[in-house]
Amino acid sequence: MDTSFLYTLWQGILWPVLRICFFVSLGLVAANLIESLAWSRRITRLAAPLTRLAHLSSSTAAGFSLAFVSGVSANSLLAEAYGNGKIAKKELVLANLLNSLPRFFLHLPTVFFLTLPFIHGTAFTYVGLTFIASLLQTACVVGCGRLLLNKPAQAIEVKAQEEKQTDWGKWLPKMVKRLRRRLKRLLLFMLPIYIAFYLLAKYGIWASIKELIVQLPLLSHLPAESLTIIILHVTAEFSAGLAAASVIMAENSLSGQQIVLALMIGNLLATPVRALRHQLPYYSGIYPLRIAIELILASQILRASCIILVTIIYYSWV
Template sequence: MDLNTLWHGFGWPLCRLVFLISLGLLIGNLIEALNWTRAVARVAEPLTRVARLKDITGASFSMAFFSGIAANTMLAEAHEKGTLSDRELMISNLFNSLPTYFLHMPTLFFITVPFIGQAAVIYVGLTLCAAFLRTSFIILLGRLVLPPLPPGCVVCRLDEQASTSWREAIDRTWKRFRQRISRILRITVPVYVAIFFLNRYGAFAAFETFLADHVTFISWLPAEALSIVVFHVAAEFTAGLATAGALLQGGTLAVREIVLALLLGNVLSTPMRAFRHQLPYYAGMFRPSIALKLIAANQTLRAASVILVGIGYYAVS
C-alpha cells in the first residue's frame, strides 16, 4: 500500500471528517446555548390539558427544552412538597422525553452527518419519530389514569429564565466544544484507523464467514454491521459512528444496514446509558428508590419506542 493510496483512502477522509465534526459540533453547541428550541415549549399547555397533567409538569416540560436538570429539579421539589404523587411524578418525568430529545438533537445531527451522511438524516428522523411516539403514549396514559384537573398556568415559570446573550452563548459554546471534541477525537481517530486496516486486510470478510456458519439469530443483519453494534454498546455512540462511517465510505455496508445497526446498538446500549449518564444526577435529585424507578421506566420506554420504529423501517425499506 503506497503513500498515495494511504492518503486518498485514509488520510484525506480522516482530515475531512475531523474538520466536519468540529464545525458541526460548534454549530450544534451554539444552537443549544442560544435556546432556539425554546419556542417549541409553547405546545406544552394544550398537551398537559389533554394528558391531565398539572401546571408544574407543563412548566417542567417547557424547561426541559433548555435544561433537563432544571426540569427534573422542578419535578423533584414538587414531589417532595406533595404537589405531585408518585404516579404523577413518573408520568411527568416520562413526558419530558420529547423536549430532552430536542435539546440534544442539533448536536446529534451535526455529529452524525459527517460520519454517515444520508444515513444520519434517516437515523435522526427515526429516533425523532420514537420520541414523538413516546410522548403520544404518555399523553394517552395520563388521559387514562389521571383525574381531570382545573386549568393552570403552564408558561408562567418560563419568564423566570432570562434569555442567553450572544456573548454568554459563545462562551458556553466554546467551553462545551473543548470538553466534547477532545473526547470525540480520542475515540474517533483510533477507531477509524483500526476499521480502515481491518477492512483493508480482510478481517470483516473472515468475520462474516464465521458468523454465517455459527450465528443464526441475527441473520437479518449483515455480519459487518455487528462491529457497529459492538462499539456502540462497549464504548460510546461516537465509536459506533466512526465504525459506521468507515464501513459506509468503504462500500462495505449500505445506508439501510448502517441505520439498522445503529438502532440495534441504541437499544442494546440502554443499560450502560442508564448507569453512565442518568444515574449520577438522578440519584442527586430523587430518593434512590424513586431514581431507579424513573431511570428504568425512561430507558424501557425509550428502548421500546426505538424497537417499534426500527421494525417499521426494516419492513418498509
C-alpha cells in the first residue's frame, strides 16, 4: 500500500478527528467536574469582572477561563451549558465571540516568535495591530452584552452546597453517557465534513478557491510585492507569507508600513478559508449545524470588521 497516501490520510483526516475528539472529551469531563464539585464559583472568579460587565452568566465565565487552555474544550463546555438550558442562544453567540480574546493569547507566543525572526521590529507593529483588533472585538461583545442581556442575578453562596460530597458512583456513569452521546454526534457530523474537505484539497478545489480570492479587483492597486505576500499567506501558510516579507524587506522593495498592510490583508483573507476548513467540522459536531454556521459567521464578520477598521486607521495615520 502507498505509504504517502496513508500519511496524507492520517494528516488530513484521522489525526485532526482524534485530536478534536480528545479536546471535546476533555471539555465535557471538565464541565461535569465543575458542575459536580461546585467549582464554578472558584473558576469564574478569573473572568468575573469582564463577564459581569457584559451581563454574562457564570457558565460563560467558566468557558472564557477554559478558552485560555483549549478553544475546543471551551466550546464543548458552552455547548453543554446551552444544551442543558443554562444559557440562551443569544448568550451562547456572545460567549463564543468573547472567547476570541483567550484564543488570541493562546496563539500569541507562537505568532510573535514566528514573526519576529522574519520581519524583526515590524513584528511588534503587526502583532500589536492584531491585538488591538482583538481588544476591539471584546469591547464590541461587552457592549452588545450590556444592551441585549439582562444582568444575571447574583449567585447565592450556600456553604452546605459547596461542602456537598460528590457521589462518584452516579457521576461516572452519567459522564460516560454524556460523553458517548456527544462523541457519536461529533463523529456523525465531523467525519463526513473532514472527508469532503480532504477530497476538495486532493483534487485542487481549495487551491482554485484561494486563487480566486487573491484575484479580487480590490487588490489590483497594490504593489506586486504586496500581492506576493498576500498570495502566499492565503494559498500556502502564514510562515510562507512571512518568508516572502522577509526577502522583500531585505531588498527594500516595500516599506515597513506596506509589509504590515500586506500581512493584515493576508490575515483577513486567509482566516475565513481556514475557519471553514478547520472550524466547521468540529463546530458541527459540538453544536447543531445551523448554530455552528451562525457562530462561525458571527465570529468572522466581527473579526473582519475590527481588522479592517484597525488597518484603515493605521494606514491613514502612520
